[in-house]
Amino acid sequence: MKEHDRLVLARQLMERKLSGRRTSSKLPELVEPVMARLLVSVGMVAETLEVTPQVARRIVLELGLREMTGRGRFRAWGVI
Secondary structure (H helix, E strand, O other): HHHHHHHHHHHHHHHHHHHHOOOOOOOHHHHHHHHHOOOOHHHHHHHHHHHOHHHHHHHHHHHOOEEEOOOOOOOOOEEO
16 A cells, blocks of 8 residues: 555646646657656667657656666666
8 A cells, every 4th residue: 555655746847847838749648658667778768758868868757757877877766
């Protein structure tokens, strides 16, 4: 039950960051894949949102995901 509560809280925090965004923003499209996989990479985000890897990296940082790998290359982010 703790894990469920943690994921619900994480979704709520992500949805708060979506308010006030432009309607053309790709940020809302990222919430569902992140909650489904819990660990995403730049390549996965870029492919899902159909954006460049640089834009995908920026979108991941805007959403507030936590970097899980501790590496400079081949990073993966997950829900806090």
